[in-house]
Amino acid sequence: xxxxxxxxxxxxxxxxxxxxxxxxRQVLDSAFQSLGVTDAAWRPLLHLHHLGDGIRxxxxxxxxxxxxxxLTRILDQLIAKGLIERSEDASDRRAKLLAxxxxxxxxxxxxxxxxxxxxxxxxxxxxxxxxxQMSSFVERLETRLQETRARLKG
Amino acid sequence: xxxxxxxxxxxxxxxxxxxxxxxxRQVLDSAFQSLGVTDAAWRPLLHLHHLGDGIRxxxxxxxxxxxxxxLTRILDQLIAKGLIERSEDASDRRAKLLAxxxxxxxxxxxxxxxxxxxxxxxxxxxxxxxxxQMSSFVERLETRLQETRARLKG
DNA sequence: GCAATACAGATAGCATCCTATTTATTTTAT
DNA sequence: ATAAAATAAATAGGATGCTATCTGTATTGC
Numbered sequence: 001x002x003x004x005x006x007x008x009x010x011x012x013x014x015x016x017x018x019x020x021x022x023x024x025r026q027v028l029d030s031a032f033q034s035l036g037v038t039d040a041a042w043r044p045l046l047h048l049h050h051l052g053d054g055i056r057x058x059x060x061x062x063x064x065x066x067x068x069x070x071l072t073r074i075l076d077q078l079i080a081k082g083l084i085e086r087s088e089d090a091s092d093r094r095a096k097l098l099a100x101x102x103x104x105x106x107x108x109x110x111x112x113x114x115x116x117x118x119x120x121x122x123x124x125x126x127x128x129x130x131x132x133q134m135s136s137f138v139e140r141l142e143t144r145l146q147e148t149r150a151r152l153k154g
Numbered sequence: 155x156x157x158x159x160x161x162x163x164x165x166x167x168x169x170x171x172x173x174x175x176x177x178x179r180q181v182l183d184s185a186f187q188s189l190g191v192t193d194a195a196w197r198p199l200l201h202l203h204h205l206g207d208g209i210r211x212x213x214x215x216x217x218x219x220x221x222x223x224x225l226t227r228i229l230d231q232l233i234a235k236g237l238i239e240r241s242e243d244a245s246d247r248r249a250k251l252l253a254x255x256x257x258x259x260x261x262x263x264x265x266x267x268x269x270x271x272x273x274x275x276x277x278x279x280x281x282x283x284x285x286x287q288m289s290s291f292v293e294r295l296e297t298r299l300q301e302t303r304a305r306l307k308g
Numbered sequence: 309g310c311a312a313t314a315c316a317g318a319t320a321g322c323a324t325c326c327t328a329t330t331t332a333t334t335t336t337a338t
Numbered sequence: 339a340t341a342a343a344a345t346a347a348a349t350a351g352g353a354t355g356c357t358a359t360c361t362g363t364a365t366t367g368c
Contacts, residue, residue, distance in 0.1 A: 012289070013277075013285065013288060013289055013292065014178060014273060014276075015197070016289075016292050016293075016296065017171060017174065017175050017178075017292060018175045018178070018179070019219045019296070020171065020292060020295055020296055020299065021171050021172045021175045022219075022355070022356090023296070023299050023300070023303065024168060024171075024172070024299060025172070025324095025355095026303065026356080027299060027302055027303055027306065029323090029356090030306050031306065038323070038324085039323085039324090040323075040324055040325085043169070056346075056347095057346075057347065058345085058346060058347080065173045065176075066324095066325075066326090067325080067326065067327080068346075068347065068348085069325090069326080069327085069328095069347085069348075069349080069350095070324070070325055070326070071347095072347065072348060072349085073323095073324085073348095074324085089346095092333075092334070092345090092346080093332080093333060093334085093346095094331095094332060094333045094334070094345065094346040094347070095333095095345090095346055095347080096346080096347070118302070119168060121298075121302055122168075122295065122298050122299060122302065123167075125294065125298065126291075126294070130291070131167065133287070133291075134167060134288075134291050135166070135167055135170075137280075137284070137287075137288050137291075138167065138170050138171060138174060139170075140279065140280070141174055141276065142170065142173070142174055142177070144275075144276050144279065145174065145177050145178060145181060145276060146177070148181055148272070148275055148276065149177065149180065149181055152181065152184050152185065176325075176326090179325090179326095179354095180326080183326090183353090192353070192354085193353085193354085194353070194354055194355085210316075210317095211316075211317065212315090212316060212317080220354090220355070220356090221355080221356065221357080222316075222317065222318085223317085223318075223319080223320095223355090223356080223357080223358095224354070224355055224356070225317095226317070226318060226319085227318095227353095227354085227355095228354085230318095243316095246315095246316080246363075246364070247316095247362080247363060247364085248315065248316040248317070248361095248362065248363045248364070249315095249316055249317080249363095250316080250317070309368100310367100310368090311366100311367090311368085312365100312366080312367080312368095313364100313365080313366070313367090314363100314364080314365070314366090315362105315363085315364075315365090316361100316362090316363085316364100317360105317361090317362090317363105318359100318360080318361080318362105319358105319359080319360075319361095320357105320358085320359080320360095321356105321357090321358090321359105322355105322356080322357085322358105323354100323355085323356080324353100324354090324355085324356105325352105325353085325354085325355100326351105326352080326353080326354105327350105327351090327352085327353105328349105328350085328351090328352105329348100329349080329350080329351105330347100330348080330349070330350095331346100331347085331348080331349095332345100332346085332347090332348105333344100333345080333346085333347105334343100334344080334345070334346100335342100335343080335344070335345085336341100336342080336343070336344085337340100337341085337342075337343090338339100338340090338341085338342095
């Protein structure tokens with residue numbers, strides 16, 4: 001029975017991580033509805049703000065950890081809302097350069113406040129050492145997973 | 155700067171959890187392609203096996219942590235493949251009862267082996283104490299998130 | 309007994325991610 | 339110099355989750 005229990009625990013861990021991220025997404029979703037941006041849309045704004053105007057879509061996608069086509073649609077929405085501007089790169093006519101509009105910058109401020117409040121609410125009971133430990137675990141899992149992925153593909 | 159750094163770390167933690175679960179799903183996806191079941195489909199099979207034949211869709215959905223409509227579509231696929239059988243509940247004509255077919259039971263065996271191998275591969279570098287600690291963190295986050303969710307809805 | 313409410317499941321439609329392919333442009337190799 | 343390969347972004351289509359709504363059945367309240 002000990003073996004069985006251990007196996008179930010490990011099994012549940014990854015399952016519950018997925019569950020947790022779905023729930024977190026739902027919380028963010030309801031929190032951002034009032035701002036008029038979807039949950040998927042706020043992160044590109046913050047990353048763009050952090051990386052600075054004038055970057056390419058490809059680099060923003062890499063920063064977000066999503067694929068190019070996934071970003072294209074989100075950008076279409078953000079550009080339609082006037083939060084981001086997409087211009088052509090004079091030095092490479094295949095590429096597009098991204099920049100926050102003034103409204104986009106204002107939105108970044110609002111989003112940053114909301115996200116910080118929600119994250120604080122979620123993490124406030126954890127000490128710095130615990131946060132760091134979780135970060136370390138996640139990093140180890142990421143590394144291992146990347147190796148596994150590479151092995152399955154190669 | 156200290157404040158800034160801490161903030162970014164916390165920020166990254168939840169972001170990276172989402173990233174991690176997406177990657178894990180991708181690994182499972184490529185591993186299960188050869189079995190002819192999608193990543194979303196294997197978990198209902200295992201849960202049904204664990205819960206036993208004759209349960210209702212509603213209870214399986216609750217066990218999986220997904221909503222009824224999300225399960226309906228997955229079940230349609232699994233039934234079309236002949237892995238699960240859906241029958242009417244004589245005591246309540248609204249409800250349907252679920253059972254694994256013989257092929258479904260065989261699939262459960264294959265899936266269990268594959269999942270166990272992948273999870274072992276991912277988690278083998280973690281000690282039991284570390285696994286338990288991660289579980290504890292996840293549980294605390296789940297609890298806190300549920301409270302937040304309830305507060306936002308009420 | 310019958311109307312109102314609750315519940316199980318299915319359907320419709322949205323959001324987000326992915327991979328595969330297409331188009332336009334740039335870089336590399338012969 | 340030109341043909342082949344590589345690259346940036348867009349488009350097409352699939353998978354998975356959600357909420358809202360519909361249908362049929364059971365339960366509750368008067």
